[in-house]
Amino acid sequence: MSTTLTQKTMRRVYAIWVARALISPIFLKFYAITAMVFAMAQYVSFRSVFENAPAWHNVGAQYVFFSSAVTHTEAAVWGLSFLLLACLLWVGFDIRAKSAPFVQG
Secondary structure (H helix, E strand, C coil), X not given: CHHHHXXXXXXXXXXXXXXXXXXXXXXXXXXXXXXXXXXXXXXXXXXXXXXXXXXXXXXXXXXXXHHHHHHCCCHHHHHHHHHHHHHHHHHHHHHHHHHCCCCCC
16 A cells, blocks of 8 residues: 555656656747747748758858848748847856856855
8 A cells, every 4th residue: 555655656746846847947948949940940941941052061152052041031030040049048058057066255
């Protein structure tokens, strides 16, 4: 009987731990990043972009291709790109702050 009670209790503890981890601030930011990437995929065919891009060793052609792609981008993609970059930086700062050792002065 006590083993069953312990198993039920531990299942609930693990479920609460997983739920808290999935709604943590950093995961919420990753969810936002994922949503922005999917929203950008509605406007941009990433497969076509990479298929039409010149060879990676041809730096001049790469510059012309990507500068032309950026100048002909819709405003929605510009906004989503800016938000995506901001969220990525925010996540990076959060990860750096969590991994930095605490300095006591």
